[in-house]
Amino acid sequence: MLKFLLTFSAGIYTGIYISQNYEVPRVDEPSKIIDKIKELADEHRKKSPAEQLLHDVKKGAKKIVD
Secondary structure, three states: OHHHHHHHHHHHHHHHHHHHHOOOOOOOOHHHHHHHHHHHHHHHOOOOHHHHHHHHHHHHHHHHHO
16 A cells, blocks of 8 residues: 555655756646547548548548648
8 A cells, every 4th residue: 555655745745846947848638539549430430442441532632632
């Protein structure tokens, strides 16, 4: 129990020190992170040739629009 508390306290202290002395970006809400993970998983999922072609066309169109 003491080992856990020491480790936990060291982690808290380190986190506070880093956040005060370095510019650390804020973490998104968990729902946004989960959506991003699902998007990445769908992107790397094995697709049929027709699905892959459609995906590539959409990706290319998005790059052109941006």
